[in-house]
Amino acid sequence: MASDAKNVSCQERLDVSEGSPTTSAIMFSAGVLGNVVALILLEIRRRKQPASLFQVLVTSLVITDLLGTFSVSPLVLTAYLRKQSLLGMNEKKFVCGHFGYAMTFFSLVTLAILLSMAVERWLSLGHPYFYEKRLSKRCGYITIALIYLLCALFCVTPFFGFGKYIQYCPGTWCFVDMNPSETNHKVFNIIYATCLLVMIVCTVLCNVSVIYHLSLMYRRRKAHRSSIRRQQGHKRHRSIAKEVEHLVLLGFMTIAFVICSLPLVIHLYFSGQEGKNGLIPLLFVSVNPIIDPWVFIILSPPVPRLLWDKMCKTIKSKPTQEKVRSIHPVLYQKSPPGDSEGGSFLKVYTGIPGSAGS
Numbered sequence: 001m002a003s004d005a006k007n008v009s010c011q012e013r014l015d016v017s018e019g020s021p022t023t024s025a026i027m028f029s030a031g032v033l034g035n036v037v038a039l040i041l042l043e044i045r046r047r048k049q050p051a052s053l054f055q056v057l058v059t060s061l062v063i064t065d066l067l068g069t070f071s072v073s074p075l076v077l078t079a080y081l082r083k084q085s086l087l088g089m090n091e092k093k094f095v096c097g098h099f100g101y102a103m104t105f106f107s108l109v110t111l112a113i114l115l116s117m118a119v120e121r122w123l124s125l126g127h128p129y130f131y132e133k134r135l136s137k138r139c140g141y142i143t144i145a146l147i148y149l150l151c152a153l154f155c156v157t158p159f160f161g162f163g164k165y166i167q168y169c170p171g172t173w174c175f176v177d178m179n180p181s182e183t184n185h186k187v188f189n190i191i192y193a194t195c196l197l198v199m200i201v202c203t204v205l206c207n208v209s210v211i212y213h214l215s216l217m218y219r220r221r222k223a224h225r226s227s228i229r230r231q232q233g234h235k236r237h238r239s240i241a242k243e244v245e246h247l248v249l250l251g252f253m254t255i256a257f258v259i260c261s262l263p264l265v266i267h268l269y270f271s272g273q274e275g276k277n278g279l280i281p282l283l284f285v286s287v288n289p290i291i292d293p294w295v296f297i298i299l300s301p302p303v304p305r306l307l308w309d310k311m312c313k314t315i316k317s318k319p320t321q322e323k324v325r326s327i328h329p330v331l332y333q334k335s336p337p338g339d340s341e342g343g344s345f346l347k348v349y350t351g352i353p354g355s356a357g358s
Contacts (some may be wrong), residue, residue, distance in 0.1 A: 010169040014088035019170045021080035027290055028073035034293035035066035041297065054120055054246055056140035061113045061253075062296065065289035068106035072099055072286070076172045085171025097158075099174040100165030104192065105155040107264075107285050110292070111199045111257055112147045116140075117250050118206035125213035154192075163188030168279060175282055178267055193268035196261055203254050210247050249299045253292055260288035 042059050045051075051059075075095060079086060086096040120140075123131045158165050164177040164185045180186050264281035 010171070011166050012087065013085055013167075013169075013171050016079055016083055016085055016171045019080065019172065021077050024073060024076045024080065024172070027286070028069065028077065031069035031073065031290040031293075032066070034290060034297065035062050035069065038062045038293035038296045039066070051137065053135060053137050053140045054117065054124075056137050057113060057117045057120060057144075058249075058296065060140075060144045061110065061117070062293055064106060064109050064113060065292050068102065068110070068289045071102040071106065075099055079172045085167060086174050087167050088171070096167050096174040097165050100158070100176060101155050103175050103282070103285065104165075105151050106289070107261065108151040108155065108192075108195060109147055110288065111196060111203070111261065112151065113144070114250070114254055114257055115199045115203045115206070116143050116147070118203045118210070118254070121210045121246055121250060122206040122213075125210055125217070154195075157188065163192075168282065173279065173282055176268075178281075189268045193265045196265050200254075200258055200261065200265075204258075207247065207251055207254060210250075214244065214247065245299075249296060252295045252299060256291045256295060257288055260284045260291070 039059070039062055042055065042062065046055065075086065075089075075098075079089070082089070086099055087093060089095045120135070123135065157163055158176065162184050164180060164182075165174050166177045167174050176189060176192065177185055178189065180189065261284070263284050267281045
């Protein structure tokens with residue numbers, strides 16, 4: 001009974017019960033800074049070369065994270081500064097409803113865009129003919145518009161009685177009722193959690209398929225040994241490196257979102273306890289828009305490209321050195337004192353006076 005009374009007070013209280021705005025301010029600053037820097041990097045890259053479909057999707061993801069940050073973080077800071085809860089700011093619950101809607105909407109949109117990126121990579125490698133003939137940047141813009149429209153229509157249903165947005169302690173959060181008593185609210189939660197789970201699974205499967213096709217591409221390139229095919233192999237090498245860049249970026253973003261959203265999915269399925277335990281999934285979800293841009297900044301093309309090139313050079317250099325060592329052991333003999341490196345080799349093969357061949 002005491003727990004129920006506490007939950008009711010959290011849902012209806014008009015002031016902020018506890019906490020400090022410091023953490024929220026740091027999260028807000030990190031989110032804005034990261035997304036702005038990511039957008040600048042994307043713009044610099046766009047000026048150097050035409051934007052691809054993948055870059056269109058990445059840009060839309062960064063913009064979505066930035067919009068999500070601006071939609072909720074200023075309200076949290078305002079609540080702390082005014083010592084008023086989200087319900088206390090507006091008696092008709094508009095602020096609380098907006099907060100809950102934004103949290104639900106942007107979590108769905110973010111994962112849907114990640115899934116679109118994964119599907120784009122899968123089609124690019126697994127079905128290249130279809131990709132070249134049918135997909136373009138225009139498809140990306142249409143996909144983003146459809147994602148926004150469908151997510152907006154679903155997330156607005158709690159305002160019409162299907163699902164419910166409520167306030168959580170300390171009065172600076174609003175989200176779907178994660179422990180509902182009415183059947184229609186439970187159905188909304190199950191649909192929401194199922195959408196998240198299905199998109200997570202599909203994204204992971206697409207990434208696994210991309211890894212498989214990349215391994216096939218690498219094996220085919222190694223099989224080409226003729227002079228003409230070696231030139232083509234060099235282009236293929238750069239193509240594989242570029243695909244690895246996309247995969248690394250997409251993979252880490254997917255991992256970040258899975259970590260941030262899976263606690264919420266589990267919580268919604270099993271209707272966990274409210275209060276502080278209920279805030280943990282919300283905190284994870286709110287951190288994702290902050291992580292995404294920094295993952296992009298850290299894993300921008302130079303980083304995975306250098307790693308890929310170093311790995312390829314290491315793999316190639318070892319068998320090459322062993323082969324040369326077996327054919328020309330004199331190359332690896334130590335030079336006598338006073339000779340420069342490689343001096344013995346020159347004397348043997350050029351007939352310099354005083355050498356073994358003179």
